[in-house]
Amino acid sequence: MLNTFVVYVEDKPGVLARVAILFRRRAFNIETLTVGRTDVPGVSRMTIVVDTDEQGALRIEANVYKLVNVLRIQNITGSNVTRDLALIKVAINADTHAQVQEIANKHGANIVETGPEAVILEFTSTKDKMDQFIAALRPYRILEMVCTGHVAMAGCSQASHSGALLIEEIKGGAQGIPRSV
């Protein structure tokens, strides 16, 4: 099953390589990986989605935790909010322009640029809706497309872990990951 991990890391050179090489070395296949900044300067946040079982997920958690530059790893599979962002450039002509516009409106996508022969659509959604949207656009010829992979966050019912709170916890001597079988 797909497991979603949130990983806070120190923003240092080579951190992405360390994480990526760990997954490769332990033979875990990354479905998607995104990385970006957080509310705290110097701390980056990754969302990593991996197809593995429960034991595999625990091993990933423990191995990533061991990386010196990793501040925290959390498995948020289940209760979380997950989104992909896509930019899609679709061919248009006088006949199809309005149709593409209508599909975008229907799915809730934004048209961010319009040219004489193409439009660029911006779409943020879950993976299922993304697939439906792409399927709807296919007949109009997709010229180019980029999709971010998942960014995810634990749901409102779960404990929040801002970068700032995390730094406080670490300074307070919080133990790393609990490890019960």
Add this chain to the structure above:
Amino acid sequence: MSTTTAPQTQAQSPANEKMTGARILWASLEREGVQTVFGYPGGAILPVYDALKHSAIRHILVRHEQGATHMADGFARASGKVGVAMATSGPGATNMVTGIATAMLDSSPVVCITGQVGSKFIGSDAFQEVDITGITLPITKHNYLVTKAEDIARTVREAFYIAQSGRPGPVLIDITKDAQQSSCVFDWEGAAPQLPGYRPDLSPSRQDYEKALELIRASKRPIILAGHGIILSGATQEVCKLVEHLDIPVAVTLLGLGGIPASHPLNLGMMGMHGEAWVNTAIQEADLLIALGMRFDDRVTGNLNTYAKNAKKIHVEIDPAEINKNVKVDVALVGDLREVLRELQPKLESTPKHPEWVQYIGQLKGDSAVRDIQNLPDSGHLYAAHVINDLWRETGGNAIVVTDVGQHQMWEAQYYRHNTPRSLITSGGLGTMGFALPAAIGAKVARPEAEVWVVVGDGGFQMTMPEMATIFQEKIKIHIAIINNGYLGMVRQWQEFFYSRNYAASPLVNPDFVKLAEACGIRGISVTQRAGVIPAIREAREHAGPVLIDFRVEQEDTVYPMVPAGADLKDMIRRPNPVVDTEMEW
């Protein structure tokens, strides 16, 4: 972990005086208690070597950078302190790779320092430039690329802390030439480690302890699996106390040998592929495995589907990533072994003992010992087992024995009985041929008062043989016992069992090891008969300098028992047609 203070030297400059990065490096190593560095100079590390004159640290010039890393590793394993190896950029750094991986697989605290081309040239494929931090990412616990003199002191502090805390391991520091040459103020106190994400100190929950106690109390046939963690954690006393209190027999991994005395009545001996038959049988028949600081390696478990099927499992281990990696366990106590056992001990007061179980294993032992261990053919002919058993007797079991990898390594584990921690040094996880000779040099430097014996095959010896010149130059008094059978013995054994005796590329035509030794100022002795073993060992022990003994042993001897790779632990290949040898002491 204790560190000794190096003598005061000029390297420690007055406050606020600027020093080059190179001098800061030596001064930082001194502050970490380093007294010896094993290394090899070259262009990109020359500023550091130029500054060596300001330091009291002893530099041992090796003959190949792989040797430097094995020496640092042997130093660390013999002493429990961090071993330090140094090399230049490019090929100097890549030559270290095997030694770094060896240290990684066996959790050995080693710090490797490499020179790197100037920071402006990084990424330009400059002369002798190689991305050594990239290359060593998967085989180091952590590594650093340092491009500024200002970062050197803090990096050294962090590297030493990481290398020896939690589950120990190698750390590499790659320092650009300009960082070595530029100057800044050396502020050791102000260079405290900044490692917010590194929290290796884990401890089990109360519930985990309770679950473990329940399993221990309910068990009728428990067995302890004792691993390297006992030695790394310094938990020998705690383990012995637990063993004696509960009357639980102990099986030991290769790297755990010496962790509890071989002479302990409840110590069964080594488990696994070449473990004694009664040990593997006891594991398969146990109802509870208490694994202490070991990682259920495939050489230990055999077929995982049939491994200790009827046993509950408790895993005490400092590395959370080892839990459920190979064997699914019922309780994990993640933390430092010594601390966990100290916590556990008082809670075990009223736990029942297991006299019937211990007696039953005693019977198994009596049965198979006669077949597999004690009885070797005695025709006056020389067998490796004789050599190692005699070496054990002559040294009173008090030497540090450093082995290579292969048949002789398994015979050493079977016939030399180790009663103290850190008295067997061997490459277990990576199985690195060529490890023994340089690692023994490191061990001798770490413990100059100890008697150090290299036990090595004729194949592995030739992989790092040039380090005999290091012995010569540095006047290192160690003894080298070559178990010379004219084959890559373990390869030959596998070919005998599994490849229809097709001895492809395993026979060796060897040079004259005695002459090679003599050329390096090492006394050489050749032994071809059983009767010559003890006199040769005595001559070596009485000689003032290093000695090499070339033991010409039976060519096609085989390590028994053997569990074929991936087979059930109970499916052992046993020694056929034993002939009683009355001279073998056990």
